[in-house]
Amino acid sequence: MKLEELRFGTELLKRGFAAMQKGGVIMDVVNAEQAKIAEDAGAVAVMSLERVPSDIRKAGGVARMADPEKVIEIIETVSIPVMGKVRIGHFVEAQVLEILGVDMIDESEVLTPADEQYHIDKKQFTVPFVCGARDLGEALRRINEGAAMIRTKGEAGTGNVVEAVRHMRTIMGEIRMLRGLDKQEMADYAREIEAPAELVFECAERGRLPVVNFSAGGIATPSDAALMMQLGADGVFVGSGIFKSSNPKLMAKAIVEAVNHFDDAEVLAKVSKGLGDAMPGLDVHKLSDDEVLQTRGR
Amino acid sequence: MDAKIGVLALQGNVSEHIDAFLSVLERMGHGPSSEVFEVRSPADLAECNALALPGGESTTISRLIDKNGLYEPLRAFPGGIFATCAGMVLMASHVEDPRIRPLGLIDMAVDRNAFGRQRESFEADLVMDGLEGGPFHAVFIRAPVVRSAGNAVHILAEIPQGIVAVEQGKHMAFSFHPELGEDTRLHERFLQRQGITNLAS
Numbered sequence: 001m002k003l004e005e006l007r008f009g010t011e012l013l014k015r016g017f018a019a020m021q022k023g024g025v026i027m028d029v030v031n032a033e034q035a036k037i038a039e040d041a042g043a044v045a046v047m048s049l050e051r052v053p054s055d056i057r058k059a060g061g062v063a064r065m066a067d068p069e070k071v072i073e074i075i076e077t078v079s080i081p082v083m084g085k086v087r088i089g090h091f092v093e094a095q096v097l098e099i100l101g102v103d104m105i106d107e108s109e110v111l112t113p114a115d116e117q118y119h120i121d122k123k124q125f126t127v128p129f130v131c132g133a134r135d136l137g138e139a140l141r142r143i144n145e146g147a148a149m150i151r152t153k154g155e156a157g158t159g160n161v162v163e164a165v166r167h168m169r170t171i172m173g174e175i176r177m178l179r180g181l182d183k184q185e186m187a188d189y190a191r192e193i194e195a196p197a198e199l200v201f202e203c204a205e206r207g208r209l210p211v212v213n214f215s216a217g218g219i220a221t222p223s224d225a226a227l228m229m230q231l232g233a234d235g236v237f238v239g240s241g242i243f244k245s246s247n248p249k250l251m252a253k254a255i256v257e258a259v260n261h262f263d264d265a266e267v268l269a270k271v272s273k274g275l276g277d278a279m280p281g282l283d284v285h286k287l288s289d290d291e292v293l294q295t296r297g298r
Numbered sequence: 299m300d301a302k303i304g305v306l307a308l309q310g311n312v313s314e315h316i317d318a319f320l321s322v323l324e325r326m327g328h329g330p331s332s333e334v335f336e337v338r339s340p341a342d343l344a345e346c347n348a349l350a351l352p353g354g355e356s357t358t359i360s361r362l363i364d365k366n367g368l369y370e371p372l373r374a375f376p377g378g379i380f381a382t383c384a385g386m387v388l389m390a391s392h393v394e395d396p397r398i399r400p401l402g403l404i405d406m407a408v409d410r411n412a413f414g415r416q417r418e419s420f421e422a423d424l425v426m427d428g429l430e431g432g433p434f435h436a437v438f439i440r441a442p443v444v445r446s447a448g449n450a451v452h453i454l455a456e457i458p459q460g461i462v463a464v465e466q467g468k469h470m471a472f473s474f475h476p477e478l479g480e481d482t483r484l485h486e487r488f489l490q491r492q493g494i495t496n497l498a499s
Contacts, residue, residue, distance in 0.1 A: 006420045008419070012421065012478060013416075013421060016475060017440070019314060020383070023354070024355060024358060042362070044355040045355070079411060080357060098417065101414075101417065104416065126417045127416055256358075
């Protein structure tokens with residue numbers, strides 16, 4: 001048979017792609033060798049980067065999209081999906097990653113924002129986007145712009161899960177709270193959190209965000225990953241937590257197993273044994289205002 | 299017969315499969331004695347009379363099937379299996395990729411990711427053999443195709459890139475995602491093949 005009227009880049013295809021990642025671990029990698037380790041450990045996708053977030057913190061200056069050469073090297077190495085990060089509002093970096101064949105674009109606060117007023121108009125792209133959020137308002141504004149996946153921001157590159165927990169609890173709590181409101185009160189609440197009322201109604205009806213919601217920013221151990229799953233995450237992003245630990249291969253496998261068995265403490269105890277040192281952590285309360293990444297792009 | 303439908307819940311779009319089967323069963327007049335639930339262990343599998351293998355990352359799911367001691371129990375599962383996308387890859391008798399240990403439940407060779415990257419994912423209307431009511435709106439996401447199939451395999455749909463829907467015995471497998479649309483004809487066909495009948499009509 002001949003296929004006519006193929007449709008590409010629809011909302012269903014974008015959200016469907018995100019749904020296929022559920023129950024999985026998406027790992028930050030900076031070269032082909034790390035990408036291979038991630039794939040062999042059972043990652044569902046890799047995030048191709050110039051530097052992992054903890055090194056971005058150390059390097060300072062302006063953090064930008066990775067060199068296309070690096071992205072291509074990673075795309076050619078693995079058969080699982082490859083994601084890439086662009087600066088908030090930098091739609092040209094996004095055009096470049098789309099041409100390179102990246103499967104999902106992360107419009108990320110970990111890079112230095114290119115636009116302090118607007119995020120990317122994500123509906124203009126064929127490729128799906130994931131965006132960070134700290135609360136329901138941020139999440140729904142990003143979804144309204146076309147994000148097919150949300151990840152709670154946490155505080156990237158710290159190895160400290162406290163902000164990831166705060167953001168997941170905030171979003172899940174706000175959605176639970178909606179269920180006690182009538183329609184007028186919900187519309188009022190939508191105005192208060194600066195989100196479209198229709199999306200607020202949808203969250204109330206479904207008891208969850210309209211798109212997949214992953215956790216990110218500070219996950220450093222198998223227990224951290226399982227904690228985020230038990231708090232309601234659909235999956236996790238692990239940035240510096242794997243390749244800044246003392247044994248990345250073991251840590252990567254252990255985190256994949258922890259996400260798969262997030263509610264089984266016996267398995268968690270088993271996979272947490274003998275992993276060596278987790279990445280060195282940072283106290284988020286000691287970060288100065290300009291070191292905090294999560295406040296970028298609200 | 300009551301339906302006891304398991305959805306393999308190791309990784310992938312599990313909840314969409316659960317929701318799709320629940321709504322089909324309700325439409326077919328089944329009450330609370332018919333159930334749809336997650337399968338993570340051999341003990342869970344023993345509770346089902348039919349199973350869905352969801353979409354997701356086939357390399358990841360294959361590894362987790364082994365880790366969770368599900369490989370042999372799945373091969374010996376007596377009921378029908380409804381497999382989509384990554385699930386179709388796992389049902390095959392042959393897959394080129396060494397990281398996947400396919401279950402060999404349908405006599406076919408499957409290629410992963412046969413259409414390219416996510417930007418090449420597409421929706422299209424498919425004419426399906428023996429399916430009444432017109433073309434089926436199919437959602438292909440980084441989809442596999444069947445490169446070749448044995449004589450025992452009934453080909454339901456084929457496009458220029460390869461075969462995209464098959465049946466063998468009680469099993470059905472699709473390159474695309476029937477669980478992501480509103481059209482439930484393929485789910486109903488699967489349930490009827492398991493002897494789970496429409497009580498509403």
